[in-house]
Amino acid sequence: MRIRCPHCGERDNGEFSYLGDATVVRPDGMNASAEAMHDYVYLRDNPAGLHRELWYHGAGCRSWLVVTRDTRTHEIRDVSSARDVALARHTGDAA
């Protein structure tokens, strides 16, 4: 498998480590509920199809990436910097 890191170019998946679902959002702050935290920590859609997921380029630039990949074929549709995605999401939250 090859992943096109936005900073380093296309690299073998051996350089990356995988965390999982990028669509779950951590309930932040003192008001977060245990139930919401449980869902965030434990429950997954686990789709057979397109999956937005977090990868870490540990043997490269140390960037966390959001990869959009088809879990049936492994085809990768998009790779973005996780920080950019997170900042955009936070901006979206504020707006």
Add this chain to the structure above:
Amino acid sequence: MRYSLFSVLGQALRGQKDWKPQWRDAVPRTEYDVVIIGGGGHGLATAYYLAKEHGITNVAVLEKNVIGSGNVGRNTTIIRSNYGLPGNIPFYEHSMKLWEGLEQDINYNAMVSQRGVLNLFHSDGQRDAYARRGNAMRLAGIDAELLDREQVRQMVPFIDFDNARFPVKGGLVQRRGGTVRHDAVAWGYARAADERGVDIVQNCAVTGIARENGRVVGVETSRGFIRAKKIGISVAGSSSLLASMVDMRLPIESHVLQAFVSEGLKPLIDCVMTFGAGHFYVSQSDKGGLVFGGDIDGYNSYAQRGNLATIEDVMEGGMALWPGLGRVRLLRHWGGIMDMSMDGSPIIDRTDIGGLYLNAGWCYGGFKATPAAGFCFAHTIARDEPHPVSAAYRLDRFATGHLIDEKGMGAQPNLH
């Protein structure tokens, strides 16, 4: 026809003409007391024990492909009950006991071979962790022995004790562990369940689960609607997909695990051996192929195939431990879809939906659990309460914190 030496000899004289299909390729009826979704080892065993232990025979097993085409036919065939946590120990030992009487019970030779499972350790810390586990097994009355280096050498003299990057210091062995001919487990349970009246319906994909007033009433399938009073989901690898039909999200991710077999060779290794300093374990099949594997690839996948980085990692572990493997050739490698759960342990439980039951989350340990998973899932379905040995495998344990995390890896499925 009952299987025995006499029937085999008799048929040899009659040109093998009188054998019948080992199970009926049933046409689904319109209604069943229980529908089991998934014709793998677990689903077939569940149907068998529903009939045998609970007298429930109006049962259909629905399989989208042909029976045994999922993980029961793609695993590395190991059985063992060498677990360390109280939630797991009685369950896997129950499974081991069922393996020990399986062939006579179902009249099918699944080649249960208790050749021993040897886990090597390479440091004092690993030794102590294995001692802890072995002692827990002994407390439960399960056989476990802690071997020193010389005792390990007697079992597997050919591994690299001295020059290896991580010297072998000893091992934990469970001699009752071993291997089973995996396909035969599916076929044997299918035949035995069929004999007791269970309908095995192949090429029947479930596309929806119908509910009325918070209870299931049947399944939509590629072969029409089938009414059912109770439905058991037993589709490891695809559990999330089935659960999504009733809007459930599970603490499960589907991952690819690769497995490997070498060309057939005259006997080399007489036990199952696990490398403690790399991702590699190996045994030899009755046909002579070395069957081996390592870690999961580590990403969500339904593709039933993996990538080279993991293959190299497994072979490196193999060669580091057993340098005599260099000229042995890899014949075939393949992948299976694993239900990787959030604490590395399975789920056998009711759900919040009346009449819907779940058997899932087996990670890469489902094969050894087949008899007990079927036994306990049947119990849960028939009695609406967990069997005592599977009582810890609750779906709500992630909310309550009663985790069963043998490896201590936390809520990250690809690390279990």
Add this chain to the structure above:
Amino acid sequence: MTTMTLRRSDADIAAETPERSQAYRVARGGLVDRRKLLDFSFDGTSYKGFQGDTLASALLANGVHLVGRSFKYHRPRGILSAGSEEPNAIVELRSGARREPNTRATVAELYAGLEANSQNRWPSLAFDALGINALAAPIFAAGFYYKTFMWPASFWEKLYEPMIRRAAGLGRAANAPDPDTYDRMHAHCDVLVIGGGPAGLSAALTAGRAGARVILVDEDFKLGGCLLAENQWIGSQAGVEWAAAALDELISLPEVRILTRTTLFGVYDHGSYGAVERVSDHLPVPGAHAPRQRLWRITAKRAVLAAGAIERPHVFGGNDRPGVMLAGAVRAYINRYGVLPGHKIAVVTSSDDGWRTVTDVLAAGGQIAAVIDTRRSVPHELRRAAESAGATVVTDGYVAGTRGHLRLKAIEVVDSYGSAQTIACDCLAMANGWNPIVHLDSHLSRKPVWNEDIHAFVPAAMPQGMVAAGAAAGRFTLAECLATGAEAAADAAQHCGFERKLYPVPGTEPESTGYTPLWRSPRIKGKAFVDFQNDVAASDVELAHREGFRAVEHLKRYTTLGMATDQGKTSNLAGLSIMAELTGQAIPSVGTTVFRPPFTPVALGALAGHHRGKDFRATRHVPSHAWCEENGAVFVETGLWLRPAYFPRAGEKDWLESVNREVNTVRSKVGICDVTTLGKIDIQGRDALAYLEKFTANPFGSLPVGKARYAILLREDGIVLDDGTIARLGENHYVMTASTANAAKVMQHMEFCRQWLWPEFDVQIASISEQWAQYAVAGPKARDTLRGVVDPEFDISNEAFPFLASANITVGGGIPARLFRISFSGELAYEIAVPAAYGDALWRAIMQSGTPHGITPYGSEALSVMRIEKGHAAGAEINGMTTAADIGLGGMLAKKKDYIGRLMKDRPGLTEPDRPTLVGVRPVDRSKRLRAGAHIIALDATPSLEADQGFLSSVAYSPSNGHWIGIGFISRGPQRIGEHVRAYDPVRGEDFEVEICSAVFVDPEGSKMHV
């Protein structure tokens, strides 16, 4: 019933002692180098062959057809093919530690002194005692073992299974360390061309001429593919000459890399391919510094699959008899190797190209005994040519059976009227059409599609940049091979940004490739094999059908069809076709087998490369490694690190004595320990503190500059992830340590939090584990020792630099350093860090400075003893299953801030009062040795899972206490101090009384750290 007999006829014995002088080599022709005569041996008999031979061609040149015994029935087997699809001719090659079982004689290149032996036979190949299995064949039908061997139950493991295991398997592995080495290469290209036959060469030329980076791989040692085996013309050149010219041109193209002896074995995601190059397998031993094989990991933007096709055998009785071969193979042995595989050759064909065999045999001076075409109409001129050469020609007929034992003697032919005749021959060539090699295509889970025109599966439309050409695409004529190869490559080059340019394809002779396969003979005499190597007969397919194993996956698994070392290359379709006939379905409705990698078996050594022995994984050395080695340290593997475990001195009788001395010296004087293995992380930025507050589970807000604090990290699920120390070196500058084992994990987690959870924080994180050497200097004389290296302007007195102080300092006259007053041992202690390049020098300087104070180096053992004496949790306690409360640190957790793990740690299961909690344990009989991993049960308990109350996680002999001590987790432990329980350790045969006590065994007030 089989016609086989154990009585040996004269002819059989004659067949065992063939002429030694290459009697079957034709006078001239072929591509072997007749000037290079090579000696080789098979089963101890010496033979001669030529450079350019394979073992199979050289054996055939010497009249040897019998080369092996089959898996189950031990039937005599010969050479079926001339390529990598070979199911029968598999031998043990070489000897000693280099023995290679299951080697296909058809692809083993001959070299001087080659030594091969047949396998799966005893006592000899010609007389195999287990040949008696053939008599029991009616019993040994598919799956018979599932129905028997069940009584009595215990006999399976004691008797039946050992018997089966000894009989099963084929070759014997050397099972000695492989003396050869393996290499690994990474290569990238625009266009990967798989296969060097006409289509592949045409493709490589087209892409290469366009300027694309091309890699051409072929499993053969010579490029040309079928051009080497057939008498065909391209333009004005013989096919062989055209191939040679193509090779010359490819060599001249700078961006083209040609890999022969290289099998593309697997296709992986996103243009990743695995190939193995047999660098030295054609040599007696690898040359100096040369590997045996090399793994190529190729990344290609586009690939042209030009792997060719595999010919199909006919299914008839005794079709496994030595001498029965594929027709294309017969032609290959004649044309490429100059070997006639028989004196009287018969041909059974369902295709036009089968007749080529007649032409080639006659051209080579051979005799054609008969041609049996299973079709009704046969080209007139072909028939006349055969008949004029004296051959019996039968149309609309078939072969029902064969005669002979160790070698084919005759075939039994049935004509269109159903009348049978026996025709004497010593070789039978089978031509039943071709199967495109779709294996590589299906590695990415795509199922091939049925093409009714050619009665074969062809590759499906291929995403991921691969396209098939030539015979692999079912385009069998030479003209199509050349044209489709060029077109595929032109498209591929264009995709990679090069000009799409097609060159004129040279003319070829008209070819007729029509065929109508005969899936199995209507009447079968004897056993008709579908899968030769696994001894799966047509009757086994019938049995599978009868017993309900009708789907392709069931057929395969129940009969083992296609699961031998050849992976069913010559058998899968035959099995499917018979099942289709039995079920009344079309072949594609029965299904297709998913071909799995590798295409042909790959040596494990090649996949592992150089990662074996000491090079399995990198070895990390601490900065003081050289000094430790010079001073006789005993090292221990800790993850990738090699750490000094202890430093024995002359006269010390065991490790324990050395460790005790180290501990005593630290507690009474001073010691130094290399703790560089700790993870070290630098945290800077305006929001560094805010970030740390959310990241750590204990409060940090009040930490002033110049101080350090113990830090607890939780996972989001509330379990302890790791612990460490965070020191504040500047207003917005922190350094943190993580445990050795968790260093990488903590770093990754910190980046996750920074980039993904809290991206708005202005904070940067860097791992500085490699950049800084760090040493613990501990003991009452630690300060005095350090004064010798710390530059004098820094006051490290207790008043100026108290417990938990931290600072940037300099040592040795201006070398930057960091000093932390932290203690793992419970003594007055510091950790001092310098840039790694100064690590060795600082260590030596501290040793020198400490010598007057009686300094000792101490290793990981003494470090561990002292932390257990102090009751500090480490890896055995922070094991991924314990909460902060479990390890006695629940009180430290912050109450008023949000942090990772805050909510989940409070779940009922993690806060139950009965949870095992960290306490100390000591033996009641102080002479007893505690063992970690022992469980705790009540004094009067009957051992059972229910009686289990916990376990010992870490133990040590405490020289400070004079007996063994332990820490561990015991249910309600802290409330049971003083209670006596049992340390139950049956795996080591121990069970004795211990006392629950405080986990702190030395200086419980903690006063020594503060002096």
